[in-house]
Amino acid sequence: MRIRVAGALGLLVLGGCVGPARTTDDYTRKASTSVHDVHSAVETARLGVDAVARDRTTGPYVSVLLGQAEEQATSVQSTFDSVQPPNEDADRLRDEVDGLLTQAVSVLGDVRIAARRGDTDGITGRGPALADISKRLSDLEDRLG
Amino acid sequence: MKRFVAVTLGILTAIGGFVDIGDLVANAEVGARFGFDLAWVVGVGVIGICVFAEMAGRVAAVSTRPVFDLVRERLGARAALANLLASSFVNFLTLAAEVAGIALALELASSVSYLLWIPFTSLAVWLVIWRVRFETMERIFGLAGLSLVAFAVGFWRLGPDWGSVFHSVSHPVVPSGEGHATYLFYAVSLFGAAMTPYEVFFFSSGAVEERWTTDDLNVNRANVLIGFPLGGILSLSIMGTTALVLLPRGITVDNLAQVALPTVLALGKLGLAFLLIGFFAATFGAALETALSSGYIISQFFGWQWGKMVRPVDAPRFHAVVLVSLVLGAMLVLTSVDPIKVTEYSLVLSALALPLTYFPILVIANDPDYMHGRTNGRVANALGSIFLIIVLVASAAAIPLMIVTKAGQ
Numbered sequence: 222m223r224i225r226v227a228g229a230l231g232l233l234v235l236g237g238c239v240g241p242a243r244t245t246d247d248y249t250r251k252a253s254t255s256v257h258d259v260h261s262a263v264e265t266a267r268l269g270v271d272a273v274a275r276d277r278t279t280g281p282y283v284s285v286l287l288g289q290a291e292e293q294a295t296s297v298q299s300t301f302d303s304v305q306p307p308n309e310d311a312d313r314l315r316d317e318v319d320g321l322l323t324q325a326v327s328v329l330g331d332v333r334i335a336a337r338r339g340d341t342d343g344i345t346g347r348g349p350a351l352a353d354i355s356k357r358l359s360d361l362e363d364r365l366g
Numbered sequence: 367m368k369r370f371v372a373v374t375l376g377i378l379t380a381i382g383g384f385v386d387i388g389d390l391v392a393n394a395e396v397g398a399r400f401g402f403d404l405a406w407v408v409g410v411g412v413i414g415i416c417v418f419a420e421m422a423g424r425v426a427a428v429s430t431r432p433v434f435d436l437v438r439e440r441l442g443a444r445a446a447l448a449n450l451l452a453s454s455f456v457n458f459l460t461l462a463a464e465v466a467g468i469a470l471a472l473e474l475a476s477s478v479s480y481l482l483w484i485p486f487t488s489l490a491v492w493l494v495i496w497r498v499r500f501e502t503m504e505r506i507f508g509l510a511g512l513s514l515v516a517f518a519v520g521f522w523r524l525g526p527d528w529g530s531v532f533h534s535v536s537h538p539v540v541p542s543g544e545g546h547a548t549y550l551f552y553a554v555s556l557f558g559a560a561m562t563p564y565e566v567f568f569f570s571s572g573a574v575e576e577r578w579t580t581d582d583l584n585v586n587r588a589n590v591l592i593g594f595p596l597g598g599i600l601s602l603s604i605m606g607t608t609a610l611v612l613l614p615r616g617i618t619v620d621n622l623a624q625v626a627l628p629t630v631l632a633l634g635k636l637g638l639a640f641l642l643i644g645f646f647a648a649t650f651g652a653a654l655e656t657a658l659s660s661g662y663i664i665s666q667f668f669g670w671q672w673g674k675m676v677r678p679v680d681a682p683r684f685h686a687v688v689l690v691s692l693v694l695g696a697m698l699v700l701t702s703v704d705p706i707k708v709t710e711y712s713l714v715l716s717a718l719a720l721p722l723t724y725f726p727i728l729v730i731a732n733d734p735d736y737m738h739g740r741t742n743g744r745v746a747n748a749l750g751s752i753f754l755i756i757v758l759v760a761s762a763a764a765i766p767l768m769i770v771t772k773a774g775q
Binding site: 268278 | 475616
């Protein structure tokens with residue numbers, strides 16, 4: 222019984238680790254998941270910016286919301302970057318995905334900085350950039366399937 | 367009139383106290399990912415907790431002894447030890463998640479990192495347990511938890527297409543792009559959130575602390591049978607707001623700020639203020655209950671003097687267990703482990719431990735030696751047996767589903 226419990230806990234711990242990508246398909250799946258997760262963070266930020274634009278939220282709340290969106294995107298990008306691409310096709314995909322994720326993290330960073338400074342115009346001014354990066358992430362996600 | 371006020375207050379407290387960090391996270395996650403296709407699980411879970419909480423309250427009122435005390439006596443030390451170990455571990459994770467939840471609510475209000483709040487929130491929980499009267503403690507946090515009704519108002523203001531909502535609730539499907547295993551994993555998590563074992567231990571021990579008698583059975587029934595289903599509606603409202611706003615945008619819920627976001631968009635700053643009070647009260651109340659539950663079950667197993675109302679000098683080991691549980695829970699959160707992940711794991715492990723809690727209650731509620739003519743009737747037994755089967759299936763499936771889906775990824 223004890224061994225089974227230890228085994229189950231071990232599997233749970235391993236389940237949280239980043240697995241290697243052995244094939245291009247596997248790598249593409251991981252890329253797609255990463256793009257999806259960053260897209261989720263960007264969309265969260267867009268809703269936060271919308272709430273600021275409509276004066277429906279408070280500074281501390283939106284600062285935490287946007288900070289966490291950036292944190293999530295950064296963590297996803299770092300996890301994706303740590304996956305070993307299995308071949309040259311995957312290398313090209315890595316460059317494309319990583320480039321877009323970097324831009325997304327950068328925009329999220331800008332909007333977080335504006336939020337922490339209480340710069341309402343700075344926050345709402347990033348709305349179009351967030352919309353643009355969101356569209357590109359969504360297109361890439363659709364393409365990756 | 368006095369009776370009516372007591373019953374009403376009890377019901378309101380039960381509604382406000384129904385939602386905790388597990389319900390907040392699980393319902394918001396599920397709504398953002400599956401829409402209303404798992405709403406039926408909330409209904410099943412609410413009926414289940416009503417059936418067993420009513421039994422646990424009745425057992426406590428009739429026998430004047432709490433459930434865990436009777437489990438050891440009726441089923442033996444070995445079965446009780448298994449229950450104790452499993453429930454203590456789940457309690458520990460749940461307590462850590464609730465303490466983190468209080469700190470996260472304060473972070474949303476102040477933008478000061480939740481980690482900095484942890485020592486203060488843990489101390490505050492301990493002070494309330496130490497100094498505040500049992501009934502006052504329950505009422506304050508239960509009633510303040512009613513602020514979460516902002517979710518229901520927000521859901522209504524978001525203008526759902528009611529026909530489509532009812533169709534989705536009554537004709538659930540596994541959404542395209544989601545596997546059956548993931549769907550079932552979240553079903554088990556939601557079920558675990560509704561039927562968390564600490565609720566029953568707290569409920570029955572609290573009944574003994576408040577010296578319930580058979581005269582209180584009707585109040586118990588009203589609290590449970592009216593308060594919990596209304597609390598379940600709050601859970602569904604949380605699911606509804608994220609289903610309407612986050613799901614169409616492909617947003618997955620990873621933090622408490624996202625749980626509030628749809629309601630903030632619908633109700634603005636006032637809605638946010640209500641939600642923050644609700645988050646604080648719901649998690650603070652649940653932290654009190656979980657910390658006390660840890661003290662209750664360990665003290666009752668070892669036969670120590672126990673009770674929040676017993677002076678610490680007369681029940682030192684009970685109060686020491688409560689304090690140590692709080693410190694350990696706080697330490698776990700301070701490792702900077704993701705509190706939402708702790709909540710998710712606590713829900714699944716809670717589902718795993720459910721039979722160890724609910725099977726003994728069903729056995730004892732049928733034992734005439736303890737129940738003195740107040741044993742389960744046919745309906746209670748039929749429902750109890752059906753739910754025991756559901757609980758067993760959820761428990762058996764919890765870990766395999768967790769592994770297969772990598773915890774719902």
